[in-house]
Amino acid sequence: MNDMSTTLEPMVVIAAPPPQRAMRIRFAFRGLLRNRPLAAGAAILTAILLLAIFAPLIAGHDPRAVSVGDRLLPWGADHLLGTDMLGRDIFARILYGARVSLLIGGCCALLSCLFGTVIGMISASSRLSDAIVMRVLDGVMSMPAVLLAIALMAIAGGSATNVIVAVTIVETPRCARLIRGLMLSLRERPYVEAAIAAGSGQIRLLTRHLLPSLMAPLAVQATFIWAASMLIEAALSFIGAGVPPSTPTWGNMIAEARSLWQVKPALIFVPAAALSLTILGVNLLGEGLRQAFDVKAGR
Amino acid sequence: MALIEVDALSTLFPSGEGDLRAVDGLSFAVQPGETVAIVGESGSGKSVTVMSIMRLLGAATRHEGAVRFEGRDLLALSEAEMRKVRGNRIGMIFQEPMTALNPVQTIGSQIAESLRLHRGLSRRDSRARALEMLSLVGIPAPERRIDEYPHQLSGGMRQRVMIAMALACDPALLIADEPTTALDVTVQAQILDLIREQARKLGAGVILITHDLGxxxxxxxxxxxxxxxxxxxxxxxxxxxxxxxxxxxxxxxxATPRLRGGGGHRAGRMTEIPGNVPGLAEILAGCAFEPRCAHAQPCCRIERPPEVPVAQDHLVVCRRAEPVS
Structure with missing residues (x-):
């Protein structure tokens, strides 16, 4: 080894010209588009989100306006998807229903991830807290979401907030477990040890070295919670234990159509299709994110 | 005065079968500007020794003895005081450049981190210093590399970045834990040159952990x-x-493989040491090497061997060594 260094030629470096920043962003963007599930999921969700946000402008009808003379109209120019048994415009109700679905799904995903992250980190911080927190979470997870929600509705009454609370309670443990597991494995990574050896304190370690690595799996988990909570919301509306029936939701639309679906299948088919499409979009987005994060950094 | 003085350091890991003694009464000192190598096979406690000095082993670990560095016992410092020593007065280079860098941060921000932490430099100043460090450790086109992520660099480059991180705050002591084990032989020589050169420039002491006698x-x-x-x-x-x-x-x-003169491989097998390193839970009253030693005598098993000076600057811990007269 001694003579190795003396006989070595000086290192020759051939460097490619650096990609300009704008170009790099364009490359990244093209890479995302090539990720089919991500592109498809994002497209579907963006479309539904825009329709929901601009519902008052697009719908053309009041989703609650009852008109006895216009009952069960077929689809046409005035009523795009026809009317239901009370003469309400189905298209308008679908758009307004999307608002409820997306809002509740999004809130549940956000809150579950937030609480889950905090609880997961507390759990991972020491052996004692781990034992306590994990047993409590096991208990919470053993409750079926729908049952818990029904109980909560019975006590506190049906409202969007209560649906969000119920679903968040059930979904938070899932997220907490994920974060705990990641924290336990991340803590053993050499770069975390290197950061401690460089003098990082607990807070810096958490914010600079651990949280960024948690973001990717957390985002994927969030999409799953989003999809799951939309389904739970629909199920609760269906059995009448969710958002008050005066608010149009996909769940209560399906419920109301039960008795008439043989006469007019669209009544049940349209909201069901909307629900399926949205959940498909969310799941595609989650799968796309998972793939995107998998490839990078070769982790 | 010695830069760092490790005095009868023992590191104990509590376990179900009693404490595991990974380091057992180890003493040594490093002078400023001196490079001291700690050599031994896997499991001999080399890495644990430096982890103990840096106090990186977690709360369950127990230490005995003292580590005196710049007039203070590192083992007695509070965690907050210890943080001011780590990365600031003592820089550490890790074995695995592939995994010891954070994959989701640019190398520039990782070098700048300890500067902002210990020197309170602003974002701009720390970046300028990080740039300086990158060119110091021989990374070509540092103004471009500084915004790259670890996965965009080769193993040798990453180890250069690790060295830049360790040296950023001009530490008095540099600890290198097998700095070249994960690298190609050609890159190894360059990295060793770099460590030697930078340590000399800083006048820093170096503790080098290795099993490579080369x-x-x-x-x-x-x-x-x-x-x-x-x-x-x-x-x-x-x-x-x-x-x-x-x-x-x-x-x-x-047991070190080597080339003989004339370019041919040495005929025959490499010698090996029979037996294995004793387990950590084993309590050894006498010499730890006695079970594997070809020259062992009955008394070696019973009593700890003394430290015998056999020449100037040469100490052997063996009963059979002849002291200098």
Whole structure:
């Protein structure tokens, strides 16, 4: 080894010209588009989100306006998807229903991830807290979401907030477990040890070295919670234990159509299709994110 | 005065079968500007020693003895005080450049981190200093590299970045834990040159952990041979490599593959040391190497061997060594 260094030629470096920043962003963007599930999921969700946000402008009808003379109209120019048994415009109700679905799904995903992250980190911080927190979470997870929600509705009454609370309670443990597991494995990574050896304190370690690595799996988990909570919301509306029936939701639309679906299948088919499409979009987005994060950094 | 003085350091890991003694009464000192190599096979406690010095082993670990550095006992410092030493007064280079860098941060921000932490530099100043460090450790086109992520760099480059991180705050002591083990042989020589050059420039002491005697010959002023967490021999690099006295050191040197003159491989097998390193839970009343030693005598099993000075700057921990008169 001694003579190795003396006989070595000086290192020759051939460097490619650096990609300009704008170009790099364009490359990244093209890479995302090539990720089919991500592109498809994002497209579907963006479309539904825009329709929901601009519902008052697009719908053309009041989703609650009852008109006895216009009952069960077929689809046409005035009523795009026809009317239901009370003469309400189905298209308008679908758009307004999307608002409820997306809002509740999004809130549940956000809150579950937030609480889950905090609880997961507390759990991972020491052996004692781990034992306590994990047993409590096991208990919470053993409750079926729908049952818990029904109980909560019975006590506190049906409202969007209560649906969000119920679903968040059930979904938070899932997220907490994920974060705990990641924290336990991340803590053993050499770069975390290197950061401690460089003098990082607990807070810096958490914010600079651990949280960024948690973001990717957390985002994927969030999409799953989003999809799951939309389904739970629909199920609760269906059995009448969710958002008050005066608010149009996909769940209560399906419920109301039960008795008439043989006469007019669209009544049940349209909201069901909307629900399926949205959940498909969310799941595609989650799968796309998972793939995107998998490839990078070769982790 | 010595830069760092490790005094009878023991590191104990509590376990179900009693405490596991990974480091057992190890003492050594490093002078400013001196490079001391700690040599031993896997599991001999080399890495644990430096982890103990840096106090990176977690709350359950117990330490005995003292580590005196710049007039303070590192083992007695509070965690907040210790944080001011880590990365600031003592820089550490890790074995695995592939995994010891955060994959989701640019190398520039990782070098700048300890500067902002310890020196309170602004974002702009720390970036300028990080740039300086990158060119110092021989990374070409640093103004472009500074915004790259670890996965965009080769192994040798990453180790250069690790060295830049360790040196950013001008530490008085540099700890290198097998800095070249994960690298190509050609890159190894460059990295060793870099460590030597930078340490000399700073006048920093270096503790080098390695099992590669080639690296020792290249870099070390003084060598400490450890076995089962205990020191078995200590001396200048030339003394240890040319006139090893402890049977374990001899075995270690004979087990090193080498090329013979004339370009041909040496005929026959490499020598190996029979047996295995004793388990950490085993309590050894006598010499730790006794079970594997070809020259062991009954008394070696019963009593700890004494430290015997066999030449100037050469210490052997063996009952059979002849002291200098």
């Amino acid at each position: 690296v020792v010959a290249e870099l070390a002023d003084r060598v400490i041979v450890v076995y089962a967490g205990r020191k078995v021999e200590e001396g200048t690099a030339a003394e240890i490599l040319d006139r090893p006295r402890h049977p374990y050191t001899r075995g270690l040197l004979e």
